Amino acid sequence: MNKKPNLAVVGATGVVGRTILKVLEERDFPFENLYIMASAKSAGTVVNFKGKDYVVEELTENSFDKPIDIALFSAGGATSEKFAPIAASKGVVVVDNSSAWRMNKEVPLVVPEVNPEAIKLHKGIISNPNCSTIQAVVVLKPLYDKYGIKRIVYSTYQAVSGTGVKGIKDLEEGLKGNDTNYAYPHPIAGNCLPHIDSFLDNGYTKEEMKMIRETQKILNDENIKVTATTVRVPVFDSHSESINIELNKPFEIEDIKKLLAEAPGVVLQDDPQNNVYPLAREIAGKDEVFVGRIRRDFSVDNGINIWVVADNIRKGAATNTVQIAELLIK
């Protein structure tokens, strides 16, 4: 792209949409015109971007008749299912945050530190992976490249901000002693809910199946065995994950630490003797993926345990989306 792109942000008033605007501003993303769109409910509100006020436009079937080059969508699955193909048919490149298109064979699923080359295959829609998957694969990629991965066991501890304003409200109210259920079937304050997104017939939740399938797609290896348990915890921001990995080859634990210390987008925080390990509250607001508690799993051959934390709204959604857009204009 030679000229600066015309940019649309769709779903700009949600938790992720607002953060996309913030990240675009922070990274000084180049654009000619900016269009801010949302559902009828939010249309007409005013959003400030780089000192200028923008009126939020209602998203309609005609929204992409304007000469828009790139549209960043975070308006939920149903909206993406309907409007991403409309935009793509009019020559817009959509970067979509919902789960609607991720497993579609025609749609690249991209984490810039991991599989930037996949972006070239797009036919108008590129998917941003699930938040829990993004932070995991950023850390797994260097291990996969050097040692190969046989099996992964994910256990997640996910923040309420992933559910948006309703989840945040439930935790705020619950902490005041007033349990509400805007987002969850049980109180979240003082609880751990082994339930993220809806349950499937196989006993897993959709969130768990997303982590399994998206990991294989992004690492481009269907032979990796993956299982997951995803849990909502009373934390506002940043998902934490315990990841158990079986590599294909023997390794020295010091080499694993070195690989992760050098990996793009990764920060090593691993000094347990001094109580140093990644913590959700400290990492909220940051863009990197943090890893610590790196140790051998003595119960299997070539096993490792690690603890991985990232801001689910930034690297897990908004920042990754903007990084994809940066690849598009490079």
Ligand code: L14
């Ligand atoms: O697949 O923490 O993008 O509620 C993102 C938010 C899944 C659920 C996705 C959460 C959703 C997740």
